[in-house]
Amino acid sequence: MQIRCFKCHMPIAMNREAVVDALAQVDKEELSHYDLFCPKCRTMNRVSRKQLQRAAPKVVRDEGDAK
Numbered sequence: 001m002q003i004r005c006f007k008c009h010m011p012i013a014m015n016r017e018a019v020v021d022a023l024a025q026v027d028k029e030e031l032s033h034y035d036l037f038c039p040k041c042r043t044m045n046r047v048s049r050k051q052l053q054r055a056a057p058k059v060v061r062d063e064g065d066a067k
């Protein structure tokens with residue numbers, strides 16, 4: 001998936017592994033969003049849990065729904 005920085009509009013790519021890691025952190029800490037830092041301007045971009053779930057592989061998504 002790709003997030004676009006809301007400040008500098010730089011596209012930030014999240015590969016499948018990054019999405020899974022992000023989703024794991026969100027689940028563990030019971031967050032509603034994941035903080036993704038822009039590598040260019042260091043602005044924190046909020047990626048919603050739903051966005052992550054949509055981008056995650058199906059197996060991970062099903063595990064998340066079961067909780």
Ligand SMILES: [Zn+2]
Pocket residue numbers: 005006007008009010038039040041042043
């Ligand atoms: Zn930025």
